[in-house]
Amino acid sequence: MSKGHILIIDDEDQLRKLMSRLLALEGYTMLEAANIRSAMKILDKEDVQVVLSDVKLPDGNGVEQVQTIRSKHPQTEVIVLTAFGNIADGVQAIKNGAFDYITKGDDNNRILPLVSKAMDKAVLQFRIRDLEKKLGGKYSFDSILGNSPEINNAIALARKVSLSDMTVLLLGETGSGKEVFAQAIHQGSSRSQAPFVAVNCSAFGKDILESELFGHVAGSFTGAVKDKKGFFEEARGGTIFLDEIGEMAVELQAKMLRVLEAQEFYKVGESKPTKTDVRIIAATNRNLEKEINDGHFRSDLFYRLSAFQIVLPSLNERRKDIPVLASWFIEQVAPKLNKRISGMTPAFLDALQRHSWKGNIRELKNIIERAAILTDTDTLDTSSLPFDFQQGLGEPSTMRLADVEKHHIARVLAHVKGNKTKAAELLDIGLTTLYNKIKEYNISVE
Ligand SMILES: Nc1ncnc2c1ncn2[C@@H]1O[C@H](COP(=O)(O)OP(=O)(O)OP(=O)(O)O)[C@@H](O)[C@H]1O
Structure with missing residues (x-):
């Protein structure tokens, strides 16, 4: 296999x-x-x-x-x-x-x-x-973790809006939980028994996205051999989550506006409109006001979408939540790996607290999963963190090229079992330079 x-x-x-x-x-x-x-x-x-x-x-x-x-x-x-x-x-x-x-x-x-x-x-x-x-849509408000005032505010707003049928615009950095919130709003709404369909607008080319959203009829373009249902039809009665809406081409935005205003759309290649009954939740990590100024986003669509906005805090803005999130991810991943992992060392948690989380919760989850896969002990420690965490390189401002160089030379030396001639060859530097660097960085050569 x-x-x-x-x-x-x-x-x-x-x-x-x-x-x-x-x-x-x-x-x-x-x-x-x-x-x-x-x-x-x-x-x-x-x-x-x-x-x-x-x-x-x-x-x-x-x-x-x-x-x-x-x-x-x-x-x-x-x-x-x-x-x-x-x-x-x-x-x-x-x-x-x-x-x-x-x-x-x-x-x-x-x-x-x-x-x-x-x-x-x-x-x-x-x-x-x-x-x-x-x-399917598995997140509910109860499974949104965190206790910081920032996340609690966002949850309170989302809970309220879930009871209505309003269009929602979720704003937040990548990985901050926009899809999780969209699912929770769906689960908390009267549409929870109908489908939740998530579409990442940036994952499709311009023309493909239109036919993915609205479907097409056979023969409408080369390759359209059969009629195809679009996401809007699949989500009938339920919720459609349009992630990264800021990436949608301007021409398609006009068609989206029509869906919001008239609750109908045209399949590609069909001249009669199809009625739709779908709640729309859109999300973006872009600054849509700026996109409007640059001519990349239609202001009329923005105003339609942004009637109810929820801004999700970044993980850096709610570091207080890191311990509870990290522990939860450990609990989730360990059984899947058939490992018993009871927690993390204080140094590990400290490294997480100091890191600059550009990928937010998704990045935290990935880091925990990576550490859980790599660890041989039952407590996650810093040796299972990526190199930049161990070296304190998470913050770009503290990234020291010298640390990177030291680590690399030490790795190459270990690799060639301390043979300096070989190491110099691999590093493509002179032997004298290598000796100088070993001295400068105080690298031990066993
Ligand atoms: N509050 C939370 N509690 C538990 N897990 C969460 C929470 N928020 C996010 N996650 C987890 O973090 C990951 C990223 O979340 P999500 O996909 O919702 O982010 P996103 O903001 O939609 O990202 P993108 O903008 O890249 O699409 C998911 O794997 C999700 O399970």
Whole structure:
């Protein structure tokens, strides 16, 4: 049985094939792409657990692409293949959401365990996704965790609006819980027995989004062989959650306005309107007022949507909630990994409290899951945190290049069992420079 799907993105045929063969021998099913465009197509079609991506690609940069892959396919883990000595790329890739990075030339003893860890994590995430899909809208107000006044205010507003049929606009940074709130509002409403359909507007191209939302009739465009129901029809009687509405093309925004005003829409290729009975909850992490000024968002749609706005606090604004959220995620993930994890060390919690959470609760959840997968003990400690947490690099202002360099040199030295000539070769620096750095950083060479 396959251990999972891995996609390699590299335009150098030989390197790609070599890596592909190595991993196929380990039991993975391998997919290959020579550029970003074809890679994204594969990701849209297949469940790919791990992506290994080169940095310099013919149609873009692999480090920058990490964010796009992770936002469209949050269950998929990305490992970036960096060039010799280019630690900055690796560090940036991790900041962009990569699982880790591999330096070209790293040997199999580093590559294979790393890929296997990324695979474990991704498989788990896919399992959770499938479970969540089966459970449908599973969040209720009671399952929204946190006790800070900031989150309590948001919950109180959402509870009130859930009883009505009003359109709601949820504003908040990525991962701050907008979809969770949308589900809770649905669950708390009179529509709770009908479907909750979540649509991520940024995951579809402009034309595709229209036919996904409203459906199409056969023959309306090349490839439309059969009639297709859109999300609005699927959500009939229930709630549709339009995530990242700020990404919607302006032409489509006009059509959305029509749905809000007239409760009807046109299927692609059909001239008679279809009536709809769906509550709309929209969300965005963009500043829509700015988007309006820049001509990217229609003000009439904004006013329609924003009749009832709820602003969700970022995790950095409610750090008080970190211990309870972290403990809850540990409790949830441990049984799924067949592990007994009783909690976390004070240093671990301290590192979480000091981190700058750009990905908010989603990032916290990922960090806990990652630590739970990596830990060999029953208490999560800082050794299972990513490198930037351990080094206090979470805050960009405190990120010290020297720490990154020290860590990397120490890692390479350990890797070559202290052989300095080999290490200098791998690091692509002179032996004297290496000696100077060992002294400067006080690196112990065993
Ligand atoms: N208050 C909460 N209690 C428990 N889990 C939460 C809470 N808020 C968010 N989560 C978890 O955090 C993750 C991210 O939440 P969600 O998808 O709702 O964020 P989002 O704001 O919609 O993100 P994006 O803007 O990227 O779509 C989810 O896995 C969810 O389970």
